[in-house]
Ligand SMILES: CCCCCNS(=O)(=O)c1cc(S(N)(=O)=O)ccc1C(=O)O
């Protein structure tokens with residue numbers, strides 16, 4: 001029992017303290033083994049309906065930067081895909097590395113990407129608040145999109161231009177009229193989906209993950225601005241670059257990853 005407890009006690013570079021995973025057998029992220037994924041013809045294309053007017057602010061929470069949306073009504077929604085219910089967009093954020101060689105949380109046949117976008121939604125058919133859905137059954141749906149370094153992403157530039165204003169942990173600036181649909185790949189029919197968890201505390205296993213097969217491209221310089229952010233607040237003496245803000249991969253524990261494509 002002690003060994004098992006030790007196995008679940010992990011030191012994560014980001015959080016410095018051991019993370020007592022609640023005996024989790026549905027933790028995220030994972031490696032997606034393509035040849036072991038199971039095609040499910042019942043999986044529909046994603047149906048996103050985002051209203052840029054619900055975009056409110058962008059802030060540095062000391063772990064990533066979040067673009068937050070007004071989720072007090074069903075204005076920016078996600079349906080379809082593997083989902084039976086309607087989900088509301090509450091925020092999106094990214095994970096990235098200190099180099100282009102790694103940075104994503106999920107991998108595909110062990111392939112790492114330089115960064116990964118997460119669009120976080122909560123089940124507004126079942127819950128009335130995001131906070132309830134976080135620890136509720138079938139509470140969250142997170143779309144994962146891999147980033148590759150290549151041509152400049154025109155839609156991302158407005159976000160990149162806002163980052164210097166939130167260099168330090170705790171800084172917030174107004175950020176409006178940003179349509180997150182511009183960050184989705186052109187193909188929203190092909191994805192993998194599995195039952196998992198948040199990749200940050202509280203690590204609750206309330207997430208239907210939807211990982212897009214097609215990546216998006218951003219330029220080297222755009223990604224470099226992500227790395228200019230800091231984990232630390234303005235008051236701290238030692239400033240630490242916000243890089244490698246990803247969780248290590250977790251055991252599949254017998255879960256099936258389904259694919260919407262053959
Ligand atoms: C009420 C406590 C919520 C804690 C989780 N918040 S979140 O928006 O779902 C989130 C998800 C994720 S993830 N990678 O999508 O699981 C990462 C960060 C955060 C965050 O809040 O910083």
Ligand SMILES: [Zn+2]
Nearest residue numbers: 093095118199
């Ligand atoms: Zn994330």
